[in-house]
Amino acid sequence: MTSPPPIPPEPKFGGFTRFEIELEFVQSLASPTYLNHLASQKYLEEPAFVAYLKYLQYWTQPPYLKYLMYPGPTLKHLELLQQERFRREIIDPGVMMALMTEGSKAAMEWPGS
């Protein structure tokens, strides 16, 4: 009976697996303040970064979806970030505040009683 091939050890970056790092990054996108910070550092204008954001959409599908601890804002912001208009506007602190108020309110009221 041949045993299945041994699973290669997962490569770690800085002591963390790629899964952990990407999960952490995609969830930190849930924070409007972080989005604003990224925009101010001009990351959102780099095509490589935009392509990475597009790639990160795999978190919207199972079986990755179940690992999100902050699912609401994460998925919402991920989707918004795919649109260029949003990437341009999020640098504005007013837009950021609006996102924050909206998010906090939604956390209180959803799913509604």
Next chain:
Amino acid sequence: MDNIIDQRFERVEKALATLITSISTYNPSISHANDLVAADTELSQGLEQLSAHQSNYAKILALRAESEDLDAQIKDKLTLLTTTRKELLAASSTNFTSKANAVDVAEILSYASRSSKFTRPATFREVEAQSNPDTGDGGTNTPKEPGSQSQTNGTSTPITGINGVDKDTQMTQGTVTNLESATPAAELPSQATNQSSQTALPEHWLSLISPEAHMPFVPWPSEDTIRRGALASIEILINQGKDPATFDPEKSAELEADRKRIQEEEDMAREAERLKREEEARRRMERRASEIGAAPAVRQEAKPAAFSLDMLDDEEDDD
């Protein structure tokens, strides 16, 4: 059974009677006495038989009763079974739509329990439809107005060389275990007008157990959380010049331990040197003082005294 006993009794009586008549006619015959003895033994045997017969009869009655009892039980169970089956068939079942994503119940529950910490404020209370929904979360301990978001400032500058940022807390796991004891009454549906959360911990305990309970809740990771995450620690590594691709935290733990040990040894060496220097300085002072004063004899006394003083001082220094 009774007949048998009666026969035995009769035999005994007859034998007794014949014996008595034979005695009364002054013609005692031993055979009559033997007859009597035989009849008596037969009688006792008959009595034993009788007792056996009676116990058997009792057993039969008991077994009959037990069997009837069991029969009744079986009947009951069968009727129960049929009624339950009818109820089951009559109970309405959910109709699954064809597009339903088959997810394990246990998985859903574990996910809900994990993510609930991060998707609702900890002291949130569901309110009955009648009461005013705006005061629904009036029972919360921390104010939730959006204006309190000022804590997370918009322009968070990148972390450059923050010392002592620990690498643990990974948001992926969400295992902030100290939160579990913070607000035990978190998700209970309340009585509508229960303004002050009576089942939550008292304020001073709450602040000791969980510092997060006092911070305003946001449904996303706060700046603090992000700074404690993996990305931040990788950034620190890069700033320190180490290559994250080859960085091994276990080996680095050993290196850290070694480094700490070496540092501690150096510290101790430095302390010892400092103490020695102080002792010498003090001795010099004492010698000078005693020279100014009296005879060498006093100096001899002063020296041991100086020694004892020094010892005391050393102990104080060690604090």
